[in-house]
Amino acid sequence: MTRPLTFTLALLLLLAAFTASLALGASDIPIGHLPTLLLHPDDTTESLVIHTLRLPRTIVATLAGAGLAVSGLMLQAVTRNPLADPGILGVEAGGALAILLTVVFFPTAPAWTFTPAAFLGGTLAALVAYSVARSIGITPLRLALAGVAVASLVGAASRTIQILWEDRAQAALFALSGSVAGRTWEHVTQIAPWLLVGLLCAALLSPKMNVLALGEDVARGLGARTERDSALITGLGVLLAAASVSVVGPIGFVGLVVPHAARSFMGPDHRLSLPLAALLGAAFLVLADVAARLIDRPAETPVGILVAAAGAPFFVLLARRIGRRG
Numbered sequence: 001m002t003r004p005l006t007f008t009l010a011l012l013l014l015l016a017a018f019t020a021s022l023a024l025g026a027s028d029i030p031i032g033h034l035p036t037l038l039l040h041p042d043d044t045t046e047s048l049v050i051h052t053l054r055l056p057r058t059i060v061a062t063l064a065g066a067g068l069a070v071s072g073l074m075l076q077a078v079t080r081n082p083l084a085d086p087g088i089l090g091v092e093a094g095g096a097l098a099i100l101l102t103v104v105f106f107p108t109a110p111a112w113t114f115t116p117a118a119f120l121g122g123t124l125a126a127l128v129a130y131s132v133a134r135s136i137g138i139t140p141l142r143l144a145l146a147g148v149a150v151a152s153l154v155g156a157a158s159r160t161i162q163i164l165w166e167d168r169a170q171a172a173l174f175a176l177s178g179s180v181a182g183r184t185w186e187h188v189t190q191i192a193p194w195l196l197v198g199l200l201c202a203a204l205l206s207p208k209m210n211v212l213a214l215g216e217d218v219a220r221g222l223g224a225r226t227e228r229d230s231a232l233i234t235g236l237g238v239l240l241a242a243a244s245v246s247v248v249g250p251i252g253f254v255g256l257v258v259p260h261a262a263r264s265f266m267g268p269d270h271r272l273s274l275p276l277a278a279l280l281g282a283a284f285l286v287l288a289d290v291a292a293r294l295i296d297r298p299a300e301t302p303v304g305i306l307v308a309a310a311g312a313p314f315f316v317l318l319a320r321r322i323g324r325r326g
Helices: 002-023 031-039 045-079 091-105 111-135 140-164 166-172 185-212 216-221 226-248 254-266 270-295 303-325
Strands: none
Touching: 002 031, 002 045, 002 254, 002 270, 031 045, 045 185, 045 226, 045 254, 045 270, 091 111, 091 140, 091 166, 091 226, 111 140, 111 185, 111 226, 140 166, 185 226, 185 270, 254 270, 254 303, 270 303
16 A cells, blocks of 8 residues: 555655646746646736746656656666766766767757767766776775766866857757756657657666666576676666756756665665656656746756755765765
8 A cells, every 4th residue: 555655645746846837936827827828828928938938848857857867776776886876977977068069069960969969978978987986896985986086077078168169168058057947849859759768668677677686696597688688777777867968957866866765665676666766756856946946036046056955965975874884
């Protein structure tokens, strides 16, 4: 009875967050008016705000939050590292740098190329972080520190490019800001196919994640093809993070905090924790975006700042716990 109740509460939380995102902002819209405005759009200001600004923005935040949370869950399962996260491992920073390079040096490239570019950049950054950690004796904490170092280096490269090609780099600021403000229906169509298919594939791979989480030796004893399955799950996790970064930019710690919360409710079975992580990640990012609008109205705080403020203390506490175990 507990698990169905947990799923129901998570779904209600996401619905409440979605409703708040449509109703709250620079000017509030009564919640009672939302059904009419959604089902019967007209030329009123409220209807235009809902359909052209808040609805696509909320859908983007929902998809990106789910993608980042599931990406973190997959990376933690395949590496058996509780500190694994698309931001901490440098995946988000690498993806943002790749998008920046695409915009600066290929200004006529269509928007659909941003996700493949972010996937390539995120994969390279993760490989570098893993290689550095492996060279000094890989542990969960060392892998996280190597990822943070790579992310810092990649971030410095991004800022250098911004300075050298300031005029061209203006078009790619969305990839560096960590925000969902100003997202349109074009961004929804850009991100939706990648994330929806990716989330479906992640659900299908959840039994293999359960096997890999037992350890390489045990997984091989059960007949699993560990190298192939690890590469497939890691690649899909990086793709989910890259698709999110291609539209909302790097938003760290969603992929760290939410998977731990999902496993605390559902246990180690990824067939249950994965869909819960998707729901909680979507609700978490949407609620963070709502808070970002309300803190300094009518101005907005980038949602990445609020998420970092909530996730950084959790990362420190988790790293200290792992350090004491070591």
